[in-house]
Amino acid sequence: MRTDLIERYDLRVPRYTSYPTAPHFGPAIDGQRYRAWLGALDPVTPLSLYAHIPYCAQMCFFCGCHTKATKKYAPVTDYLGALADEIGLVAEALPARMKATHLHFGGGSPTVLTPRDFVRLTDRIGAMFDIAPNAEIAVELDPRTTSRDFVAAMAGVGVTRASIGVQDFNPQVQKAIGRIQSPQLTARVIGWLLGYGIGAINMDLVYGLPYQTVESVTATVDMAAEFRPSRISLFGYAHVPWMKPHQRLIPEAALPGLAERWLQYEAAGERLKSHGYVAVGLDHFALPGDEIVTAQARGALHRNFQGYTTDAAPALIGFGASGIGALPKGYVANEIDIGRYKQAVRGGELPVTRGVAISPDDRLRREIIERLMCDMSVNLDAVAALNGASGDAFEPELSALSPLEADGIVRREGHRLAVTEEGRPLVRAVCAVFDRYLDAGEARHSKAV
Ligand code: SF4
Numbered sequence: 001m002r003t004d005l006i007e008r009y010d011l012r013v014p015r016y017t018s019y020p021t022a023p024h025f026g027p028a029i030d031g032q033r034y035r036a037w038l039g040a041l042d043p044v045t046p047l048s049l050y051a052h053i054p055y056c057a058q059m060c061f062f063c064g065c066h067t068k069a070t071k072k073y074a075p076v077t078d079y080l081g082a083l084a085d086e087i088g089l090v091a092e093a094l095p096a097r098m099k100a101t102h103l104h105f106g107g108g109s110p111t112v113l114t115p116r117d118f119v120r121l122t123d124r125i126g127a128m129f130d131i132a133p134n135a136e137i138a139v140e141l142d143p144r145t146t147s148r149d150f151v152a153a154m155a156g157v158g159v160t161r162a163s164i165g166v167q168d169f170n171p172q173v174q175k176a177i178g179r180i181q182s183p184q185l186t187a188r189v190i191g192w193l194l195g196y197g198i199g200a201i202n203m204d205l206v207y208g209l210p211y212q213t214v215e216s217v218t219a220t221v222d223m224a225a226e227f228r229p230s231r232i233s234l235f236g237y238a239h240v241p242w243m244k245p246h247q248r249l250i251p252e253a254a255l256p257g258l259a260e261r262w263l264q265y266e267a268a269g270e271r272l273k274s275h276g277y278v279a280v281g282l283d284h285f286a287l288p289g290d291e292i293v294t295a296q297a298r299g300a301l302h303r304n305f306q307g308y309t310t311d312a313a314p315a316l317i318g319f320g321a322s323g324i325g326a327l328p329k330g331y332v333a334n335e336i337d338i339g340r341y342k343q344a345v346r347g348g349e350l351p352v353t354r355g356v357a358i359s360p361d362d363r364l365r366r367e368i369i370e371r372l373m374c375d376m377s378v379n380l381d382a383v384a385a386l387n388g389a390s391g392d393a394f395e396p397e398l399s400a401l402s403p404l405e406a407d408g409i410v411r412r413e414g415h416r417l418a419v420t421e422e423g424r425p426l427v428r429a430v431c432a433v434f435d436r437y438l439d440a441g442e443a444r445h446s447k448a449v
Pocket of ligand 1: 055056057058059060063064065067107108109142165
């Protein structure tokens with residue numbers, strides 16, 4: 001891609017895992033409103049459930065998640081008690097015992113749990129919800145804290161997908177990000193997963209980290225591809241030390257510049273394709289038979305807080321401190337502070353502190369943005385018609401897209417938009433044109449590339 005385009009569109013734009021995006025959630029949405037929204041769900045609505053474990057054995061310097069390091073297990077035990085209580089409170093607020101088609105354990109590191117506690121947590125969820133027999137059950141793993149017994153417990157409760165954090169295999173990069181993880185360790189955990197029949201494996205890689213070069217990133221890609229994970233995510237490191245103070249431990253002088261970041265992204269993507277992976281959306285790659293690839297081809301790919309997914313459940317419930325939910329009436333975000341989260345739950349309150357109700361206009365724009373992020377194209381007339389609106393309403397946005405069109409990032413045919421292959425890394429800049437809430441300088445997000 002041309003350097004001038006990278007510089008011109010180096011906007012601080014959201015990742016669009018929701019719309020409106022999280023900085024626009026506010027305190028008007030609380031536990032009471034959440035309770036009403038849960039109660040209003042159609043009892044046959046399939047649910048997607050997410051449980052957040054906000055603990056890790058140690059803090060990686062680059063981490064952007066809501067988590068904290070703990071050497072002791074007592075805080076984890078205490079937290080799991082509150083989590084079990086919250087699961088009960090949510091189940092009580094629903095109109096009936098409901099079915100879950102997706103269950104995702106993330107964090108932090110779910111692997112800090114003892115295998116026994118992991119099984120207890122899944123049992124607690126299973127006691128309150130009907131887990132569909134073909135449900136996808138996914139767990140995020142930190143290989144450094146994953147034991148064979150934990151993998152056996154995963155298999156025992158029917159986990160179908162594992163997501164493995166790798167980031168980079170280069171020792172200098174690993175040292176600079178405070179995450180030493182040998183390829184042998186990663187290989188051992190993958191061996192356990194395959195041995196226990198968990199064959200759907202995602203691997204997370206990151207570019208834009210300190211000391212990374214095009215050569216080191218492609219070398220990491222080569223090593224990752226040897227493991228043949230069915231999906232590989234390629235995320236850009238977001239350096240936001242004003243929000244994540246531990247990122248001050250990252251040697252800033254060793255961070256690649258904007259043009260170098262782009263070269264890394266481009267080279268890693270090309271190398272993944274040469275290994276047989278198909279680009280999915282902005283930052284995912286998958287083997288051709290993977291359902292995320294077939295979903296993309298059918299226009300059935302979705303995007304939620306975990307990124308790209310085949311999960312089409314109309315209601316997502318997030319459990320745990322910082323858990324986020326997406327219900328037909330709006331988004332809800334749980335208390336982030338673990339102490340206050342536990343206090344709220346123990347007092348019998350749903351621990352929601354922020355959120356946003358979705359207006360018909362939000363719903364329409366959300367769908368446009370989701371289609372752009374997932375399909376790299378959108379038919380404004382079709383999406384508008386489904387929402388009882390007209391594509392003509394978007395003339396101001398179409399005019400605002402002119403510079404992106406002139407720069408070859410997006411093509412326009414009437415009310416149909418298609419992001420070009422060259423424009424794919426800048427798709428968020430196209431989405432931003434449809435974002436009514438975006439106000440330059442108001443909320444600081446990560447780089448578009
Ligand atoms: S293990 Fe994952 S969640 Fe925990 S600090 Fe490292 S990157 Fe963050």
